[in-house]
Amino acid sequence: MPSPVNRQWLLASRPSGMVGPQHLTLxxxxxxxxxxxxxxxxxxxxxxxPANRAWMSPVPTYKAPVAPGDVMHGFALGEVVASxxxxxxxxxxxxxxxxxxxxxxxKPADVTRRDGRYRPEALMGVLGITGLTAYYGLREVGRPKPxxxxxxxxxxxxxxxxxxxxxxxxxxxxxxxAGGPEKCAWLTDTLGLDAAIDYxxxxxxxxxxxxxxxxxxxxxxxxxxxxxxxxxxxxNMGGRIVCCGNLSQYNAEKPEPGPIGVPxxxxxxxxxxxxxxxxxxxxxxxxxxxxxxxxxxEGRLKAAEDIVDGLEKAPEALAELFAGRNRxxxxxxxx
Amino acid sequence: MPSPVNRQWLLASRPSGMVGPQHLTLxxxxxxxxxxxxxxxxxxxxxxxPANRAWMSPVPTYKAPVAPGDVMHGFALGEVVASxxxxxxxxxxxxxxxxxxxxxxxKPADVTRRDGRYRPEALMGVLGITGLTAYYGLREVGRPKPxxxxxxxxxxxxxxxxxxxxxxxxxxxxxxxAGGPEKCAWLTDTLGLDAAIDYxxxxxxxxxxxxxxxxxxxxxxxxxxxxxxxxxxxxNMGGRIVCCGNLSQYNAEKPEPGPIGVPxxxxxxxxxxxxxxxxxxxxxxxxxxxxxxxxxxEGRLKAAEDIVDGLEKAPEALAELFAGRNRxxxxxxxx
Numbered sequence: 001m002p003s004p005v006n007r008q009w010l011l012a013s014r015p016s017g018m019v020g021p022q023h024l025t026l027x028x029x030x031x032x033x034x035x036x037x038x039x040x041x042x043x044x045x046x047x048x049x050p051a052n053r054a055w056m057s058p059v060p061t062y063k064a065p066v067a068p069g070d071v072m073h074g075f076a077l078g079e080v081v082a083s084x085x086x087x088x089x090x091x092x093x094x095x096x097x098x099x100x101x102x103x104x105x106x107k108p109a110d111v112t113r114r115d116g117r118y119r120p121e122a123l124m125g126v127l128g129i130t131g132l133t134a135y136y137g138l139r140e141v142g143r144p145k146p147x148x149x150x151x152x153x154x155x156x157x158x159x160x161x162x163x164x165x166x167x168x169x170x171x172x173x174x175x176x177x178a179g180g181p182e183k184c185a186w187l188t189d190t191l192g193l194d195a196a197i198d199y200x201x202x203x204x205x206x207x208x209x210x211x212x213x214x215x216x217x218x219x220x221x222x223x224x225x226x227x228x229x230x231x232x233x234x235x236n237m238g239g240r241i242v243c244c245g246n247l248s249q250y251n252a253e254k255p256e257p258g259p260i261g262v263p264x265x266x267x268x269x270x271x272x273x274x275x276x277x278x279x280x281x282x283x284x285x286x287x288x289x290x291x292x293x294x295x296x297x298e299g300r301l302k303a304a305e306d307i308v309d310g311l312e313k314a315p316e317a318l319a320e321l322f323a324g325r326n327r328x329x330x331x332x333x334x335x
Numbered sequence: 336m337p338s339p340v341n342r343q344w345l346l347a348s349r350p351s352g353m354v355g356p357q358h359l360t361l362x363x364x365x366x367x368x369x370x371x372x373x374x375x376x377x378x379x380x381x382x383x384x385p386a387n388r389a390w391m392s393p394v395p396t397y398k399a400p401v402a403p404g405d406v407m408h409g410f411a412l413g414e415v416v417a418s419x420x421x422x423x424x425x426x427x428x429x430x431x432x433x434x435x436x437x438x439x440x441x442k443p444a445d446v447t448r449r450d451g452r453y454r455p456e457a458l459m460g461v462l463g464i465t466g467l468t469a470y471y472g473l474r475e476v477g478r479p480k481p482x483x484x485x486x487x488x489x490x491x492x493x494x495x496x497x498x499x500x501x502x503x504x505x506x507x508x509x510x511x512x513a514g515g516p517e518k519c520a521w522l523t524d525t526l527g528l529d530a531a532i533d534y535x536x537x538x539x540x541x542x543x544x545x546x547x548x549x550x551x552x553x554x555x556x557x558x559x560x561x562x563x564x565x566x567x568x569x570x571n572m573g574g575r576i577v578c579c580g581n582l583s584q585y586n587a588e589k590p591e592p593g594p595i596g597v598p599x600x601x602x603x604x605x606x607x608x609x610x611x612x613x614x615x616x617x618x619x620x621x622x623x624x625x626x627x628x629x630x631x632x633e634g635r636l637k638a639a640e641d642i643v644d645g646l647e648k649a650p651e652a653l654a655e656l657f658a659g660r661n662r663x664x665x666x667x668x669x670x
Contacts, residue, residue: 244602258594262593263608270610271610275598275602
């Protein structure tokens with residue numbers, strides 16, 4: 001049911017350390033009207049991502065930080081409810097940086113029209129930025145060959161769960177790390193990974209050695225921290241580290257030093273460590289989406305979503321994300 | 336004058352911390368005879384490189400470490416003085432891992448015939464592995480575009496002095512770091528760099544900001560350590576870090592943590608950090624050598640060599656290398 005007002009979560013104060021509900025505050029505004037050349041989008045699903053935390057800090061990332069008092073930034077899927085442009089109609093499904101609110105006034109250039117034949121949850125997960133991040137990061141940056149060993153950290157997370165499955169589809173031996181025995185069992189039993197390591201309880205270096213007896217060729221890194229450190233020692237000559245995220249550090253009070261072996265092991269083992277941004281690959285987005293959709297249809301790729309109901313729950317849900325309680329893509333159903 | 340005996344420097348003990356003459360011991364052996372399928376090479380010029388230190392440690396690099404009691408490994412240029420093979424004749428000039436000795440028994444597959452038209456010093460520097468490392472590392476790994484800013488650490492060293500000059504030839508703004516005002520003046524006045532920073536006295540982060548007002552696009556890293564740390568903060572979006580060496584750490588007693596910003600800044604700025612080994616590019620070695628030779632002939636690339644006379648001086652010279660006293664390629668003239 002549409003909200004009769006526009007509820008907005010504002011950044012109340014910049015978190016130092018772990019983010020929590022105390023850093024956000026709820027405001028109610030009247031429903032917005034579109035100006036000339038604008039549309040109004042009603043949010044249906046809000047994506048919660050580790051990047052949300054980064055946008056709360058004062059340091060610019062690929063976009064400017066959120067200022068205290070501003071509507072919290074967030075990527076979301078929604079339905080157009082008012083339009084003053086010719087090429088987007090009321091009822092169209094679009095995604096973009098709608099923010100943590102019921103209604104967003106947007107310019108057409110800042111949204112992407114999505115295909116209503118797919119489940120909305122899939123459009124925000126495996127068929128959205130999340131799936132494309134896994135797809136391009138693994139294939140274009142990591143470039144695994146069949147038979148190689150691929151390690152994925154936060155493999156039960158949104159991007160990790162897809163990256164790990166794609167690596168399996170590519171014919172690789174795939175090992176994932178996750179927090180806790182339930183998530184690890186899910187990785188091997190449901191997603192079909194070759195091995196899973198509970199990073200909270202394992203001696204990581206030994207566990208990686210055992211799970212990757214022929215070393216690691218591609219490490220898809222969502223976490224940085226201890227898993228990156230252990231992985232560096234096990235990387236094979238010519239190995240590639242896909243720098244996708246730094247989950248272990250987003251809530252750190254101050255920046256930690258990097259892992260031992262940077263740059264020494266990069267020189268000696270000719271390793272490549274590379275960050276990327278999914279938008280750089282969007283020239284082939286339709287083909288990538290079609291491939292991901294085909295894999296889902298064939299049952300080779302499982303979409304995993306974790307849905308929280310109600311915009312009012314968003315701040316708690318973000319804290320849960322960093323506590324590692326979700327499995328797969330974490331979404332807030334707003335309407 | 337050829338030595339009447341074969342003098343050999345053996346690794347006496349593995350250094351912990353800074354390497355010095357106490358870690359090597361001299362032995363005299365009779366002149367060797369070639370067996371079937373072998374040649375004997377008389378060393379003319381021995382190359383001293385930071386890698387020598389790495390080979391003394393117990394950790395394998397791209398080759399096995401030197402064992403105590405073994406002849407110290409070293410890359411060298413020499414003249415064939417005896418041959419039991421058909422395709423290499425007495426008088427031929429070859430290079431390879433001849434070791435720290437007057438005479439080496441070699442198999443033809445382990446040496447490369449060199450062109451006697453060039454100066455021997457150039458064959459071991461700008462036209463040898465050193466020059467090719469700079470050439471391929473900068474062009475194939477760093478891939479600078481004209482107008483971009485390139486930073487080179489240890490820019491007065493063997494590889495760095497060539498990499499920096501090639502970056503100038505490619506049309507880049509080039510900034511180098513070196514130890515001491517004399518070397519810095521040499522970089523700007525003789526090699527034509529746009530700016531030089533004395534890493535021993537400068538506030539590196541501020542100095543880099545001033546010398547690279549438009550940020551750094553390619554960092555050719557020969558040192559790791561403080562320069563890498565400062566460079567990471569100044570890297571532009573999509574920047575590339577060529578991991579060529581880790582000079583600041585080779586004599587460290589224990590491994591240091593990596594720089595702050597790995598992997599965080601790699602993710603946010605989409606940076607690529609990549610190690611390489613020059614041999615991987617040898618398919619195009621003749622073209623690369625021809626290009627380097629042409630640049631020298633045209634006066635666009637200056638060869639810089641620092642020659643120490645006498646095999647007996649090799650251990651002291653290696654210590655001098657790590658004290659940063661050489662300028663350009665450090666060679667020992669053996670005969």
